[in-house]
Amino acid sequence: MTIVAAFLVPGSPLPTLRPDNAPWAALVAGYKKAGRALAASKPDVLLIYSTQWIAVLDELWQTRARVAGVHVDENWYDYGDLPYDIPVDRALAEACVEGCRAIGIAAKGVDYDDFPIDSGTIVASGFLNAGAKVPIVIGANNLYHDFPTTAKIAAMAAQKIAAQNKRAAVIGIGGLSGTIFRNEIDLAADHVASEADDAWNRRMLGLFEKGSASEAERLSADYAKAARVDMGFKHFAWIMGALGGRFKGAEVHGYGPTYGAGAAVVEFKL
Amino acid sequence: MPKGEILAGFLAPHPPHLVYGENPPQNEARSEGGWEQLRWAYERARKSLDELKPDVLLVHSPHWMTQLGHHFLGVKKLSGKSVDPIFPNLFRYSFALEVDVALAEACCAKARDKGLVAKMMRNPNFRVDYGTITTLHMIRPQWDIPVVGISANNSPYYLSTQQGLDEMDLLGKATREAIEATGRRAVLLASNTLSHFHFHEEPALPEDMSREHPFDMTGYRWDMRMIELLRKGKTDEVFRVLPQFIDEAFAEVKSGAFTWMFAAMGYPQIPGELHGYGTVIGTGNAVMEWNLAKAAA
Ligand SMILES: [Fe+2]
Numbered sequence: 377m378t379i380v381a382a383f384l385v386p387g388s389p390l391p392t393l394r395p396d397n398a399p400w401a402a403l404v405a406g407y408k409k410a411g412r413a414l415a416a417s418k419p420d421v422l423l424i425y426s427t428q429w430i431a432v433l434d435e436l437w438q439t440r441a442r443v444a445g446v447h448v449d450e451n452w453y454d455y456g457d458l459p460y461d462i463p464v465d466r467a468l469a470e471a472c473v474e475g476c477r478a479i480g481i482a483a484k485g486v487d488y489d490d491f492p493i494d495s496g497t498i499v500a501s502g503f504l505n506a507g508a509k510v511p512i513v514i515g516a517n518n519l520y521h522d523f524p525t526t527a528k529i530a531a532m533a534a535q536k537i538a539a540q541n542k543r544a545a546v547i548g549i550g551g552l553s554g555t556i557f558r559n560e561i562d563l564a565a566d567h568v569a570s571e572a573d574d575a576w577n578r579r580m581l582g583l584f585e586k587g588s589a590s591e592a593e594r595l596s597a598d599y600a601k602a603a604r605v606d607m608g609f610k611h612f613a614w615i616m617g618a619l620g621g622r623f624k625g626a627e628v629h630g631y632g633p634t635y636g637a638g639a640a641v642v643e644f645k646l
Numbered sequence: 647m648p649k650g651e652i653l654a655g656f657l658a659p660h661p662p663h664l665v666y667g668e669n670p671p672q673n674e675a676r677s678e679g680g681w682e683q684l685r686w687a688y689e690r691a692r693k694s695l696d697e698l699k700p701d702v703l704l705v706h707s708p709h710w711m712t713q714l715g716h717h718f719l720g721v722k723k724l725s726g727k728s729v730d731p732i733f734p735n736l737f738r739y740s741f742a743l744e745v746d747v748a749l750a751e752a753c754c755a756k757a758r759d760k761g762l763v764a765k766m767m768r769n770p771n772f773r774v775d776y777g778t779i780t781t782l783h784m785i786r787p788q789w790d791i792p793v794v795g796i797s798a799n800n801s802p803y804y805l806s807t808q809q810g811l812d813e814m815d816l817l818g819k820a821t822r823e824a825i826e827a828t829g830r831r832a833v834l835l836a837s838n839t840l841s842h843f844h845f846h847e848e849p850a851l852p853e854d855m856s857r858e859h860p861f862d863m864t865g866y867r868w869d870m871r872m873i874e875l876l877r878k879g880k881t882d883e884v885f886r887v888l889p890q891f892i893d894e895a896f897a898e899v900k901s902g903a904f905t906w907m908f909a910a911m912g913y914p915q916i917p918g919e920l921h922g923y924g925t926v927i928g929t930g931n932a933v934m935e936w937n938l939a940k941a942a943a
Pocket of ligand 1: 839
């Protein structure tokens, strides 16, 4: 089996920066459970897509052997810094650049010191890949790529993983409903912005739990529109592409708000 | 303390290609030139700025996008290496800047007085966005004038163009009041491109100017129409058609810097001076100046 585990996780840095804030505790606990499940699957590489790594020209792939530094989130700088030091599986990343080109998608490797790594990649790696033991491959969120194109890129990446005989965990990093509070709130009273958003999120998570992969995929566009889902829910497209459109069920390890937006830690059953 | 004033406002777009084409020592990437028309436009703007001798440069940048209100750089000295996430091949720039924290705080307080959510950014490890840095380098490569850096709240995208630009109008008025109250002689920089449709692939040699032209005729026509209105000082007309320009040309002025600057200047009906126009990967960029000091003399 090439893809040995799959997770959908939040990219908001808030649970990392304030883990003891009660409304975010479920996400922190969920992330910890997911981290243990990931370790148990013994992956050689993490295949990551984060909605917050934005590209507009090509599909970009990180090809620096090691990305390290201190990141400060452009919105949540008050709550502290995000240090990171993560190894990259260059051979696989370079294969993905070539693989994109072979399916007609312009692509480039990014191999620069101090390239800004996004908050989502850093917080997910921090929770899921403690000690940065497992190298990662990260593909960017090209704003001009739609849901099917994103899935196609992930499917290509899964083929490259198979060709290199590796075990990979696929990770889609991004939020659920996207309505955020636009005024300062009492953090301890954070909640999903509306009942409608909450209902949509739970409906989608319910489909995951039931293993209704194709229904979840079909509903994604409506969900994205109705609940302003982070980047059209393309982080789910990434997971679906890598899994060949199938999963048997899912465990929602945690669900909660991130300043009004919805977020969940989901482990898919393969 | 004498009352402060806004000496001038510049439309000062931030394609990193301009820094790349210039080859300053701060930028790691090297080029054989390119985008000369725009770089020469900035040369003229630099000269004009030099004569104004401002105390401070205020810049509003779409690449520091914030969701919770309008933010101001609030750390006296910020430095680091800025790598453009979209064009890392072109822009890897080592910068060090000094912030006019007192003016930034005054702007923030005035913005709050007007009912806006406003915040001071106090984290010394904060990475200043590449839009701010490119605009500042292009207008003043000496980095010897303190700055106020202002984020672009995402309201024009998240709410609606109109609601968002209404906020930018208030932010501009707050900025003016803060400048007047603190006695600063200030220059405003609106870090915005005009038409913003762009090519999706870069030439193998990025500075291959045989590949550089407007993305399409619609955007070009709109740019010329807007520049012509601005050159004639028909500011009211510019703001009347602005929402349509934003929609039809995908104009980056949607992010608010242009409206912020004009609101701060009081929407003067004076001719803007065009220092130059050029495209960068197909997007339309104009370097323009509204010299209020000269207009008042
Ligand atoms: Fe821009």
